[in-house]
Amino acid sequence: MIGQLIIEGLAIGACYGLFGVAVAIIYKTSDVINFGQGEMGMIATFVAYHILVQYNLPFWMAFIITMIFAIILGMVIEFLFLRPAKDPTVLGLIIITLGAEMMLMSLAGWKWGAEQKNFAFPLSVSQNHEVFPGLVLNEWSMGVFVLTILIMLFLFLFFRYSKLGIAMRATQQNQNAAKIMGIKVERVFSFTWAISSLIGAIAAMFFAARSVLDPTYMMEPFMRAFAAAVLGGLTSIPGVVLGGICLGLIENFFGYAWPHWKPIVAFVVIILVLTIKPSGLFSKHYVKKV
């Protein structure tokens, strides 16, 4: 029983972590908290749903088209909403991303209506396999584990060795110096949003497979993923995944003991972590300069 709780917690936590990584990538590079991240994933999932239902394409094709859509969506939002803002304040940035969130949510409601739909995801939660004796793992969890490891590996290699990844890290450290070194900062931002939107869309599909698909279904997972990101420290990508896994475990055990209060565990965790260690558990301490 305990082992099963841990496995479940690890799986859902990894999914939170994956979505948290999408938030953290944008925050790392451009100091913007993207409150619209959940809805960007939601729209992408709706596009996949639309392709599956309307055109009867196989899932892998719908998946590829959705990924391309997610990349374009991320770039478009960055280009239309964030780039024109000159010297925005923190509050201004929050309002912009919240506005983007509302627009995307209304757009989905306008196009697909508010009723709940089933998203036909090939990896289902109810298909169980006994991997080791006494340890039951469903297909969904296996998919999450494999995908999380792959994406983490990709991000590690990308940030360590590729030119673009190094440019992203340089932009994060000092935008002006990066510009002087010949890095096209605008292009880096648009790429950041693209990759974040891509990862977010993949995680959103996994969330849709667990619950139902409607215009507001990503709000709660987004909050949890955000809590995970804050728990791990928003500036370190492995920290975010670890934070997600911690949160998944805490939530699962807490939810087992007090099912009524499961939805608010994440928020209590956020408030406690922010009060005790604002920079997160796994990130370096941040000192404000005057």
Add this chain to the structure above:
Amino acid sequence: MDMKRNYYEDIEVFGSIAVTVWSIAFLVFTFTLPLYTPNYYIYLLNIVLVNVILAVGLNILVGYTGQISLGHAGFFAIGAYATALLMTHFPVPFLPALIIAGLIAAFFGFIIGLPALRLEGPYLAIATLGFGLTIMHIIGTWDVFGGRMGIHAPPLVLGIPALGMSVVLNSDIKMYYLILVITVLMVLAARNLMKTRIGRAFVAIRDDDIAAEVMGVNLTRYKTLSFAISAFYAGVAGGLYGFIVGFFDPFSFNLILSIVFLVMVVVGGLGSILGAVMGAVLITYLQYDFLKNMGELPVFGDLLISFSRKWFTVIGLDNFGGLLLGLIMVLIVIFEPLGMFGIWIRIKKYWKTWPF
């Protein structure tokens, strides 16, 4: 823009004769408004007034102290539930119940102000957001608060029924006058508060908290105080809101409501009482009236319906309002960061120096 020559000119409520005359004219206008507006609009006006109280309170926090709150729906809910429950379960008359509700909300504001001492920017937004959602879940889970089914507000009785001196405010018009008086008092109080030592401390914290601390402003005290005052306003607004709608459940105080409150302040203009009032009026009108009936506009409505029949769904057309609201949020930050108050200042300047 108006030059202040000494301290006493700065603390005056009305700066000049023109301002006095226009303020009185505006007050007379608002008090006679029910005479020439249809009944549905009185209900809308009540909601506008409640949102004015809330926006002014939120502006003290966001505009003057420079903190961010995405949890004001939580304080709003605390006010609504506390007022209704106090009047239903205990023999507390209306006004004390409203004030106690405001104080309870203020206490929670103080609590949430404590983590705010160490947080800033996006982290604070997330912490307050978590607070708002937690309040929503707690109210929805505990049966004391009526659970998910929501509760009815008790009849609004002004005065003490036991002594035979009481009025039951059972229509929108009667409620309108009560709420109007409370709103005017609270807006004036906020205006005066900003001219005192406390208000100046808030502004100093907004401009630079470290510099303020060096100058001797007690950050702990003033940041938590700002949260508490702002939450008090939200609590009072929530208490009144409960009576206007008559029935509410925890899900009417969701995250979208917190966002809309923040939008009111940003659209109206940060750091100005007049801006908050204008923002609250505009956004509430758009949200409750204009954006709701987009399909019934003369030419544009038909176009919209045929457009959504072709590309979207007609049944989801209600969402078009949300789309426009989101667009307004983005555009106002990009093109007019000072909000409506900035536009107002520009118009004023233009006419003052006209024809140059």
